[in-house]
C-alpha cells in the first residue's frame with residue numbers, strides 16, 4: 001500500500017526512536033507529550049507517533065476516528081496494540097483510565113518540538129518560568145500552557161477557543177530548526 005509516509009528517511013527516523021520492550025510494547029524514545037504520547041515532526045507539523053505507526057501498518061486513519069491502545073501505554077507504537085475508535089470510545093477509554101480530556105488551550109506560540117521538550121525539562125528542574133519565557137521569547141502564560149500540556153499534548157477533542165484566534169501577533173521564535181505550530185494538532189486527533 002502506498003501511504004503518505006512511505007519515504008525511507010521518515011521511515012528510518014520513525015524506527016530510530018522505537019525501543020521494543022520485553023512486554024511486547026514498542027516504546028517511543030523520542031520527544032513525548034505530557035500525557036506520554038510520542039511526538040514527531042514531518043513537514044513542519046507535529047504528529048502523534050502511535051497514529052503514524054497505525055497508518056504505516058494499516059493505511060490511512062478514516063477521518064474522525066481515534067487510534068486507541070489495547071495496552072494502555074500511551075508511548076507504545078506497536079501496531080498490534082492499536083485499534084480504531086470513535087470519539088465516544090476515546091472519551092470512555094480515557095475516563096476508564098482516569099485521563100481528563102478538558103482544558104484545551106492554544107497560546108499560538110511557535111516553537112520547535114525540541115524547544116518544547118527543553119522548556120519542560122527546564123521547568124521540571126525548577127527554573128523560574130519568567131526566565132524561561134524570556135529566553136524563548138514567549139510569555140510566562142505560554143510556558144505554563146506548555147508545561148501543563150494543555151497546548152501541546154492533550155488529545156484534541158475540542159477546537160481551540162476562538163478567543164485565542166483573535167490575539168494579535170503570535171509569538172515567534174527565530175531559529176534554524178524546524179518550526180511547528182500548536183494549531184497543527186487540530187488535524188492530528
Ligand SMILES: [Zn+2]
Nearest residue numbers: 025071076081
Ligand atoms: Zn503496547
